[in-house]
Amino acid sequence: MTRLLLLLLFVLAAAPAQAQDLLRANAPNDWLITNATVLTVTNGVQESADILVQDGKIAAVGSNLSAPEGIATYDASGQYVMPGIVDAHSHIAISSVNEATAPVTAQVGVGDVLDPFDVALYRALAGGVTTSHVMHGSANVIGGQNETIKHRYGVITPDALRLEGAPRTIKFALGENPTRVHGEGNEVVPQTRMGVEQVIRTTFHKAQRYMAAQAAYRNGERDAPPPHSERMDVIADILRGEVLVQCHSYRADEIYMLMEVFEDFGVTNYTFHHVNEGFKVAPELAAHNAGASIFSDWWAYKFEVYYSTAYNAAILTKNGVTTSINSDSPELNRHLYHEAAKAQHYGGLSDTQALSLITINPARQLGIADRVGSIEVGKDADLAIFNRHPLSIYAIAQRTYVDGVVRFDRQNDPDDMRLRVNPERPVETAYDWSDTGKRHGSCMQGTGLHATQRGLYLK
Amino acid sequence: MRLLLTFCLTLLLTAPLDASAQKTPGRQGTFALTNARLVTVTSDTISGGTLVIRADTIAALGTNVAVPDDAEVIDCTGLTVYPGLIDSGTRLGLVEVGSLSETRDYNEIGDLTAHMDALTAVNPNSVNIPVTRVNGITTVLAEPSNGLLPGAASMIDLHGYTPDQMHRSFTGQVLNFPSTGRRGWWDDRSPEEIEKQAKKAIKKLSDVWDRAELYARIDSAAAAGDRRAPTYVPSMEALLPVVRGEQALIIKASKASDITKALEWAAARGLTDQVILSGAQEGWRVADAIAAAGVPVLVGPVLSVPTRPSDRYDKAYANPGLLAEAGVQLAIRTGGAENVRNLPYNAGFAAAYGLGKAAALKAVTIAPARIFGIADAVGSLEVGKVANLFVTNGDPFETTTQVQHLFIEGYKLPLESRHTKLYDEFLNRNPGVTE
Numbered sequence: 001m002t003r004l005l006l007l008l009l010f011v012l013a014a015a016p017a018q019a020q021d022l023l024r025a026n027a028p029n030d031w032l033i034t035n036a037t038v039l040t041v042t043n044g045v046q047e048s049a050d051i052l053v054q055d056g057k058i059a060a061v062g063s064n065l066s067a068p069e070g071i072a073t074y075d076a077s078g079q080y081v082m083p084g085i086v087d088a089h090s091h092i093a094i095s096s097v098n099e100a101t102a103p104v105t106a107q108v109g110v111g112d113v114l115d116p117f118d119v120a121l122y123r124a125l126a127g128g129v130t131t132s133h134v135m136h137g138s139a140n141v142i143g144g145q146n147e148t149i150k151h152r153y154g155v156i157t158p159d160a161l162r163l164e165g166a167p168r169t170i171k172f173a174l175g176e177n178p179t180r181v182h183g184e185g186n187e188v189v190p191q192t193r194m195g196v197e198q199v200i201r202t203t204f205h206k207a208q209r210y211m212a213a214q215a216a217y218r219n220g221e222r223d224a225p226p227p228h229s230e231r232m233d234v235i236a237d238i239l240r241g242e243v244l245v246q247c248h249s250y251r252a253d254e255i256y257m258l259m260e261v262f263e264d265f266g267v268t269n270y271t272f273h274h275v276n277e278g279f280k281v282a283p284e285l286a287a288h289n290a291g292a293s294i295f296s297d298w299w300a301y302k303f304e305v306y307y308s309t310a311y312n313a314a315i316l317t318k319n320g321v322t323t324s325i326n327s328d329s330p331e332l333n334r335h336l337y338h339e340a341a342k343a344q345h346y347g348g349l350s351d352t353q354a355l356s357l358i359t360i361n362p363a364r365q366l367g368i369a370d371r372v373g374s375i376e377v378g379k380d381a382d383l384a385i386f387n388r389h390p391l392s393i394y395a396i397a398q399r400t401y402v403d404g405v406v407r408f409d410r411q412n413d414p415d416d417m418r419l420r421v422n423p424e425r426p427v428e429t430a431y432d433w434s435d436t437g438k439r440h441g442s443c444m445q446g447t448g449l450h451a452t453q454r455g456l457y458l459k
Numbered sequence: 460m461r462l463l464l465t466f467c468l469t470l471l472l473t474a475p476l477d478a479s480a481q482k483t484p485g486r487q488g489t490f491a492l493t494n495a496r497l498v499t500v501t502s503d504t505i506s507g508g509t510l511v512i513r514a515d516t517i518a519a520l521g522t523n524v525a526v527p528d529d530a531e532v533i534d535c536t537g538l539t540v541y542p543g544l545i546d547s548g549t550r551l552g553l554v555e556v557g558s559l560s561e562t563r564d565y566n567e568i569g570d571l572t573a574h575m576d577a578l579t580a581v582n583p584n585s586v587n588i589p590v591t592r593v594n595g596i597t598t599v600l601a602e603p604s605n606g607l608l609p610g611a612a613s614m615i616d617l618h619g620y621t622p623d624q625m626h627r628s629f630t631g632q633v634l635n636f637p638s639t640g641r642r643g644w645w646d647d648r649s650p651e652e653i654e655k656q657a658k659k660a661i662k663k664l665s666d667v668w669d670r671a672e673l674y675a676r677i678d679s680a681a682a683a684g685d686r687r688a689p690t691y692v693p694s695m696e697a698l699l700p701v702v703r704g705e706q707a708l709i710i711k712a713s714k715a716s717d718i719t720k721a722l723e724w725a726a727a728r729g730l731t732d733q734v735i736l737s738g739a740q741e742g743w744r745v746a747d748a749i750a751a752a753g754v755p756v757l758v759g760p761v762l763s764v765p766t767r768p769s770d771r772y773d774k775a776y777a778n779p780g781l782l783a784e785a786g787v788q789l790a791i792r793t794g795g796a797e798n799v800r801n802l803p804y805n806a807g808f809a810a811a812y813g814l815g816k817a818a819a820l821k822a823v824t825i826a827p828a829r830i831f832g833i834a835d836a837v838g839s840l841e842v843g844k845v846a847n848l849f850v851t852n853g854d855p856f857e858t859t860t861q862v863q864h865l866f867i868e869g870y871k872l873p874l875e876s877r878h879t880k881l882y883d884e885f886l887n888r889n890p891g892v893t894e
Contacts, residue, residue: 120589120767126772279885285894300587300797311882318886331764332697334772338804341858347882393807393856417772427650432640432713433763434738434794435604445644 019082023154029404036076042374056404084382088362089326092120097139098446109145114158127334128384143171172247207235224405252280282319284323287407314347326363485870495535515869543597543847547757548792552581566605574693575610589876618867631707715744746785780813790827807856
């Protein structure tokens with residue numbers, strides 16, 4: 001029996017990734033999509049255009065494209081094709097979120113706990129999302145490393161979800177969450193925004209010494225290397241620019257603080273998340289070339305977001321800040337196209353500006369704009385097709401392609417899209433969201449605290 | 460450092476100003492909205508029409524309406540007038556900052572607090588109110604929420620300086636029907652535990668209602684002089700109008716089996732005619748039963764995930780349409796507080812996923828007005844109704860649409876909120892970057 005099991009494991013491990021796709025193992029990744037209105041984002045709108053997809057990449061965009069005989073075709077007459085949506089902030093498809101045991105936990109990463117069975121991956125696909133930046137939670141000043149994944153729902157090996165070659169990123173968090181968890185919860189620094197700054201500065205100084213000791217050892221100035229520290233290795237990589245900081249933040253003062261700290265340590269390529277008061281320091285964000293990844297309109301759920309405005313995206317964009325709109329929620333990620341449209345209601349952004357908020361801008365912030373975020377020849381064929389302009393409230397996603405493979409098709413998908421059913425739970429869980437509403441985000445999961453619209457509660 | 464200092468000073472100086480200057484007063488008078496498209500909702504849409512507002516009332520509307528001499532004329536060429544939108548379930552005005560308990564006034568301690576009155580705790584000066592109404596929402600149900608019988612919910616107009624000025628006549632008791640659903644990822648009770656707790660809660664509800672009925676009988680007997688008054692119990696006193704069939708009972712239930720049980724319970728207690736279901740996220744599963752009972756439903760939030768992992772991804776969007784198809788009378792609720800402003804978008808998603816635009820508009824105007832018994836005053840553009848209305852440059856559910864004018868109880872209100880004021884100040888901040 002054991003031998004049989006081992007054999008089975010061996011077969012599973014040896015099989016190519018495609019064979020481990022429960023839904024689309026033999027699906028084509030060559031396509032000719034015809035007669036669509038193509039919203040390229042980076043190169044205007046093309047009416048009645050075709051898109052040729054070969055080997056999962058965009059091979060051509062234009063009118064009356066010729067394609068190899070026998071290629072799968074999709075008649076998109078009257079429909080709109082946009083780049084697959086990139087969600088720059090999510091906590092889906094991971095089995096834990098926070099390592100809330102210390103203010104600095106750079107050594108951990110959510111890439112180790114990817115869960116390809118999470119049906120939230122599919123539900124986001126049904127809203128046109130093809131890439132998600134799956135993040136560690138916001139309990140720690142310097143949290144864990146994040147993972148950029150593609151919504152290849154159907155694959156069952158965690159590795160098959162990763163966006164190969166995406167830059168490494170790490171979560172930082174300022175303000176109420178880390179001060180509540182560590183200062184108030186455990187009586188360790190930080191309890192204040194002063195403490196938050198010093199946690200970062202102290203950690204960076206230690207990493208500089210760690211790097212100097214490593215260099216000294218390499219140069220023969222030291223007999224032994226410094227004791228190995230996974231944590232310090234990651235921090236050192238931040239200082240070297242190899243790990244991009246993605247920082248949870250709300251208030252203008254803390255945003256400004258971190259820009260000053262980064263300037264002192266030569267860290268240049270980073271993005272603030274949530275950043276509800278980013279609009280107050282928009283000129284400074286632009287001057288530092290810092291990204292801002294925001295909610296469309298979430299506010300007032302805690303004090304540090306009370307002085308917010310839904311015009312944040314418009315103010316940031318018009319001040320030249322690379323801005324994205326993210327979900328941080330398995331509800332909002334299903335209609336990010338609608339969240340982007342709100343930036344037209346609040347501040348009158350153009351169609352292209354609004355679409356950029358959920359495509360090319362988040363791709364730039366994550367360092368993956370060479371792969372995704374626009375419809376350009378050579379990029380991954382990650383495409384979302386809608387029956388109307390996706391910025392219309394009445395738009396319904398029809399098809400979503402990831403690497404040229406149809407992963408969502410409104411015409412041909414069954415209701416129940418779970419990949420795995422727990423046989424020990426005969427009674428299926430039914431959630432009642434009518435009271436907690438849509439804010440069942442999980443950025444504080446694992447901290448013992450959870451936020452509902454009734455307030456913060458201890459689990 | 461200098462920059463930081465300047466910045467902090469700016470913050471200090473602007474914050475209190477911002478808080479104290481939330482509203483420019485509105486004004487009543489005589490207004491004539493001319494050359495307008497009038498979407499009356501209850502009768503045909505009128506093109507090139509005029510609508511006259513006098514004090515708090517719609518005084519006239521139509522194509523052959525004379526503009527009164529004293530009227531302030533607002534040319535609405537290219538614009539459309541809609542009745543104010545109604546949200547059928549919110550905590551608006553009852554909470555300011557979600558995570559801060561000192562600003563939360565919708566959740567009194569105890570399971571049995573029917574004598575709590577949400578209207579009492581409505582803060583007319585909540586920063587959230589202008590933020591909401593500038594999107595065309597003029598009236599909402601403010602409801603208490605904790606415990607079995609949390610208290611009375613009240614309909615309020617989103618303008619006024621005292622709760623009474625805001626009150627739009629409807630008051631109804633809320634019953635959180637014992638739930639067998641989970642509240643979120645943190646709710647990790649076993650199915651058996653959930654079942655057990657719900658059973659206990661239903662037993663408790665049954666006992667409470669026995670008491671309430673007994674209390675009402677004793678009270679009636681006392682009024683007829685047959686015996687002395689019952690020992691005063693505030694929550695029982697508050698339930699008298701419900702037990703006597705004089706007041707609505709809003710039953711919150713979402714899981715299919717809970718809805719079914721709630722309908723059975725209401726029938727057994729003779730309450731069916733007074734019951735309004737709220738939430739009803741799995742309403743589509745038992746739509747026929749709801750329709751058969753003739754119970755109206757306040758459905759939503761529409762922008763929500765399905766209740767079960769096995770459900771089709773769009774079930775929450777499709778729920779209103781499926782309920783309507785079964786013949787259920789429905790209105791839409793957001794269940795929100797600071798983002799009740801998204802009501803038109805909840806309606807838009809419901810429209811796209813099966814309800815249709817006309818029915819979706821009704822579900823946030825005349826339908827709730829009828830369900831709550833306030834259709835003589837609001838919910839459509841009709842002569843004699845209260846002037847709760849707004850003017851847009853397009854479809855009120857589309858995000859590109861902008862509200863151009865807003866009237867609540869005839870008050871022409873400025874289209875200002877904290878959000879617009881921060882935009883005005885910070886779009887082109889001065890000073891900008893200083894090195």
